[in-house]
Amino acid sequence: MKAPDFVANTTYGRIRMSDYAGKWVVFFSHPGDFTPVCTTEFIAFAEEATAFDDLNAQLLGLSIDSNPSHLAWIYAIYMTTGITIPFPVIADRTGDIARLYGMIAPDVSTQETVRNVFIIDPNQIIRAILIYPLTNGRSIPEILRLLEALQTTDEYKVVTPANWQPGQPALVPAPRTYEGLLKRESAPEKQGLQCEDWYWCYRIPGQTS
Template identity: 50%
Template sequence: MTEEIQAIGPGLNRPAPDFDAPTTHGRKSLADYKGKWLVLFSHPADFTPVCTTEFIGFANRQDEFAAMGVELLGLSIDSHYSHIAWVRNIKEKWGVDIKFPIIADLDMKVAKAYGMIQPGASDTAAVRATFIVDPEGVLRAMVYYPMNAGRSVDEIHRLLVALQTADENACAMPENWKPGDRVIVPPPATDAAAEERVAEAGDDIEVIDWYFATRAL
């Protein structure tokens, strides 16, 4: 069963697939990001309009990600020469510096390990997949977009803030949670704890029902 799961691709809350690949900043491996959060994101091809907007979006937010201890790493099934030319083109035409590395995955090893190749979309290009890896190398989130719709860098940033906040405060986040919003208190696991939860209702914890309670951070 384990082999079948691994054949499908990466899994949430499991070690992220290891890699050692050439990039526009030299060779990079998963071990290089130990102790930091990593956003690994794939795009179908260099010199394509949707991908260009995405890279500009990531570049414009790179300082915000860095302040959170987050590194960015792009990937496509193109050569590093193509990546270099594209990065220079974005600088020339849009005035934006792409300062994060981009994996040149010509043999598709990284793309296949991460399930970035989706036969229903393409056998030779990576879809718009985004993977968030925590400082321990554990895969915490996966988001896939189709070829013809660009991803939301705002949402990826929000998701990272939510993950980090949830880890720090042992809580869960409601739909579209943002800093300053109330968080969800983990539900009780026993009948006795459920009774205690209802009794806890007050200024600190708002109890809607035994399984649904929120609190401010």
């Protein structure tokens, strides 16, 4: 699905979603400023900002609070912890952007955005959507892991198994023809594969033989 385009005011000035084409975007919403769970999440995102940058990924936050509220909150975080929030936070006062992305849950509140995460690729395609309850904070290491898994899939044409971590072997898609099955079965080692069965083979990303 193509990421809906929009223009928005943020803590770093005016932005347009389509201006991030060519980069990955981790676009996330939070229920409200000056709330404890959201504060810990923003600190955690800020602490991993370099890791996201190394993966060519732009962090982008959103809530329906005003820009002055955002600024006061991130300044309070800085004064309390010494941590700067280095990414833009959208002030979506009308809720139009939140509704565009389905970030407002009708059964929760019309005044709060839920904890959504959209991972958007350089072609502006939404590749993953994560939804967390209001009561529970996000795992930033898991978001990083998923981002790197998507990038590994794109670059090396592999898929990743359960609990995969960067640097570990990935899975090769199963053969789609009987000829492909026989070819794989004949000499998997020469293809750089370690197979449990004909449809279940591992390969180190980047290694072809």
